């Protein structure tokens with residue numbers, strides 16, 4: 201079914217001027233970018249977004265990284281968008297990512313892994329609502 205997912209082009213992508221290159225892979229996979237904005241994440245936004253990882257040893261590093269340069273937040277729409285985007289992103293650790301995936305093509309490390317994508321419909325809805333109001337999403 202037609203579905204929406206939430207995506208972030210992370211600081212390692214904006215720093216290396218790769219947002220267009222990543223978007224080209226997203227669009228080639230049949231996903232439509234129905235909302236997009238470039239923002240500087242605040243500490244509060246990053247901590248809220250990654251609250252589920254707050255007990256992990258890499259949490260502070262992750263929050264710092266997400267604030268280290270602008271990010272591009274997006275809503276992607278398509279058939280089975282959540283699973284489709286996770287396939288296009290590739291494994292969290294780029295060392296394990298399949299050929300042709302965004303992380304295989306661009307990611308530098310497990311921490312600086314270029315993109316985020318929602319893992320389930322419930323989280324997609326929460327993540328989209330954290331960064332976009334309804335009238336900013338134009339399908």
Ligand code: CMP
Nearest residue numbers: 253258262292310311312313315316317
């Ligand atoms: P993401 O899909 O955005 O969700 C959680 C993020 O934590 C993940 O991508 C990685 O960027 C980051 N992450 C996961 N494992 C590690 C790790 N071992 N060290 C640093 N960051 C990590």
